[in-house]
Amino acid sequence: MSQSSDERDGRMTWLIIEDDHAIRDVLGTMCELWGFDAVMLKDGFQASEYLQNETPVPQPDVALIDIRMPGPWGHEIGAKIRAHPRLHNIGIILMTAYELAGGDAEQYMSISGADVLLYKPLPPMDDLLELVQQIVERRRALAGR
Amino acid sequence: MDLIARLRCLWAGRQAQRPRPIRYRIFLPYIYLTGVTLALVGCFAILRLLAPAAGMRGEGGLVIIFALALALQVGGSLVISLRVIWPLLNRLEEDHARLTAILGSIADGVVLRDPQGRVILANPAAVHLLTTRRGFRPEVLETTNGQAQGEVQRLELEGRTVAVSTGQVITTEGAFVGEVLVLRDVTRETLVERTKDSFLDHIGHELRTPLTVIKGYADIMRLGGDRLRPAVRERAISAILEQTTTLARMIDDIIDMTSLRNNGRLALRTQLLDLNALVDDLLADWAERIAAVRLTPTFERAALPQIEADPRRLRQAMEALLHNACRFSPDGGPLRVRTEHRGDEVAVHISDPGVGISAEDLPHIFDRFFRGKPVNGAGEALDVRGVGQGLYAVKTIVEAHGGRVTVESAPGQGSTFSVWLPLAVPED
Numbered sequence: 335m336s337q338s339s340d341e342r343d344g345r346m347t348w349l350i351i352e353d354d355h356a357i358r359d360v361l362g363t364m365c366e367l368w369g370f371d372a373v374m375l376k377d378g379f380q381a382s383e384y385l386q387n388e389t390p391v392p393q394p395d396v397a398l399i400d401i402r403m404p405g406p407w408g409h410e411i412g413a414k415i416r417a418h419p420r421l422h423n424i425g426i427i428l429m430t431a432y433e434l435a436g437g438d439a440e441q442y443m444s445i446s447g448a449d450v451l452l453y454k455p456l457p458p459m460d461d462l463l464e465l466v467q468q469i470v471e472r473r474r475a476l477a478g479r
Numbered sequence: 480m481d482l483i484a485r486l487r488c489l490w491a492g493r494q495a496q497r498p499r500p501i502r503y504r505i506f507l508p509y510i511y512l513t514g515v516t517l518a519l520v521g522c523f524a525i526l527r528l529l530a531p532a533a534g535m536r537g538e539g540g541l542v543i544i545f546a547l548a549l550a551l552q553v554g555g556s557l558v559i560s561l562r563v564i565w566p567l568l569n570r571l572e573e574d575h576a577r578l579t580a581i582l583g584s585i586a587d588g589v590v591l592r593d594p595q596g597r598v599i600l601a602n603p604a605a606v607h608l609l610t611t612r613r614g615f616r617p618e619v620l621e622t623t624n625g626q627a628q629g630e631v632q633r634l635e636l637e638g639r640t641v642a643v644s645t646g647q648v649i650t651t652e653g654a655f656v657g658e659v660l661v662l663r664d665v666t667r668e669t670l671v672e673r674t675k676d677s678f679l680d681h682i683g684h685e686l687r688t689p690l691t692v693i694k695g696y697a698d699i700m701r702l703g704g705d706r707l708r709p710a711v712r713e714r715a716i717s718a719i720l721e722q723t724t725t726l727a728r729m730i731d732d733i734i735d736m737t738s739l740r741n742n743g744r745l746a747l748r749t750q751l752l753d754l755n756a757l758v759d760d761l762l763a764d765w766a767e768r769i770a771a772v773r774l775t776p777t778f779e780r781a782a783l784p785q786i787e788a789d790p791r792r793l794r795q796a797m798e799a800l801l802h803n804a805c806r807f808s809p810d811g812g813p814l815r816v817r818t819e820h821r822g823d824e825v826a827v828h829i830s831d832p833g834v835g836i837s838a839e840d841l842p843h844i845f846d847r848f849f850r851g852k853p854v855n856g857a858g859e860a861l862d863v864r865g866v867g868q869g870l871y872a873v874k875t876i877v878e879a880h881g882g883r884v885t886v887e888s889a890p891g892q893g894s895t896f897s898v899w900l901p902l903a904v905p906e907d
Contacts, residue, residue, distance in 0.1 A: 354688055354692075356688075356689070356692040356718060356721075356722060357688065357691050357692055357695070359692075359714070359718065360691070360692050360695035360696055360699070360718065361695070363695075363696070363699055363711060363714065363715070364695065364698075364699055366711070367699060367702065367703050367706075367707070367711070407667065410667070431683070431684040431687035431688050431691065432680055432683065432684050433680055433683055440638075441638050441666075444637065444638035445638045445639070445666065453687075454687045454688065454690070454691040455687055455690045455691040455694045455695075456691055456694070456695065458694075458698055459695065459698040459699065459702060460698075460702060
């Protein structure tokens with residue numbers, strides 16, 4: 335069985351799904367700095383393939399997903415995560431550099447079951463970490479009920 | 480859905496598909512036997528009534544005869560009935576199985592409504608589309624009652640957008656037996672339409688992407704401080720520099736675009752210039768960038784007369800072409816630049832060994848904001864970031880000189896862009 339972050343002294347695994355390699359790299363470097371594991375996927379195709387595995391190792395605690403990318407878009411990948419037998423309760427953060435028209439943000443959130451939608455440029459990295467920790471804790475509390 | 484309704488639909492479908500006359504001849508022996516039996520039973524009943532009065536006996540034999548006749552009749556009727564009904568039932572069952580399989584395999588939802596507007600059939604895709612947190616809700620389709628045939632209505636269902644089109648089901652006799660509704664999940668298309676590549680959206684996205692990287696790495700350096708490994712620091716600095724260059728180029732493009740935009744003809748500051756010398760300078764300045772993408776440049780110069788042109792603008796056009804050659808030649812190879820003098824025109828041809836341009840993209844590559852969908856040999860999409868201005872600018876600049884730009888390209892075969900310029904810029 336794969337370890338969750340609880341069993342690894344607060345370490346986390348981030349699932350980063352982003353088609354821009356530079357943004358993927360900066361998030362990966364941030365994980366490296368914090369001592370987290372990062373699983374990096376470059377588009378919706380890779381993400382769909384990854385989610386076909388029912389027991390991914392390491393098991394991510396949170397997924398940061400760009401909305402607009404080749405293959406299935408981020409909100410569709412979010413929906414797949416919510417339907418995944420093991421990952422359905424992980425935190426999901428959608429990201430976009432686009433302006434979303436009124437109501438679209440809610441629609442993306444509703445379809446994906448995401449916890450939050452972040453606009454790029456992303457918030458300062460320490461704020462992002464705090465946000466991720468809050469989401470992961472809330473998700474764990476929900477799962478523990 | 481009840482069986483009767485299902486049979487009715489199947490029957491309606493069968494009639495519409497393959498009308499068949501009922502074979503009355505099959506029933507003739509049955510009708511004949513029924514007549515004879517009824518006559519015999521009638522006679523027997525009369526005999527039973529009159530015999531005691533007449534003091535007659537021996538009706539037991541008659542009873543046996545009539546019982547036999549009756550048994551034969553019932554048995555015969557059953558055989559005839561089974562012969563007629565069994566294949567019909569089989570066919571009905573086969574049709575039903577086929578219809579269920581077809582409807583089940585269609586990705587779009589299919590719903591059948593009876594003339595009263597009640598849903599009497601829904602395939603799995605339709606059930607999926609019409610199922611909300613409150614269960615299966617076919618009543619949401621009520622808004623499509625009276626919708627004209629061929630008209631498409633969009634329904635919003637818990638974050639999903641479903642396009643519904645309707646068609647009437649009419650038998651060959653012209654009887655209206657219901658409506659078929661086709662449901663398609665168009666959530667993605669709708670979102671894409673709304674998050675469309677409007678100019679501002681596009682520019683916003685292109686500017687925010689490098690900013691995200693710059694801000695991210697600046698944060699990493701701020702938070703990492705002295706703990707940062709030299710390799711990570713190096714990566715951060717390189718990324719910041721690279722993204723700043725990208726950002727600067729985009730800003731230049733945007734400013735330039737403003738001057739190219741809606742102003743009719745581009746203002747030129749022309750002078751007599753040597754096109755070969757301009758290409759020489761350009762290739763020297765670009766040598767490092769060209770080598771970085773493993774392109775090997777060659778320059779075949781023809782003897783050219785001097786031309787009247789704006790050197791800054793012309794260089795800008797050539798740079799855009801070189802930039803594309805570098806971007807879309809992921810495997811490197813020969814980069815051939817050649818000049819030519821033909822009639823009262825001079826030309827610069829730039830041939831790259833890149834991924835080429837699809838026939839679909841080719842007519843649009845000089846359109847403003849157009850960004851094609853180039854793929855490499857492995858079918859992977861190439862990075863097409865930018866403001867979609869490059870080739871539009873080339874065309875605008877060259878046409879302002881009274882020239883033209885042409886392209887020859889095919890997927891996987893590289894591209895040759897040719898800039899044709901008149902020996903003298905035409906007077907306004």
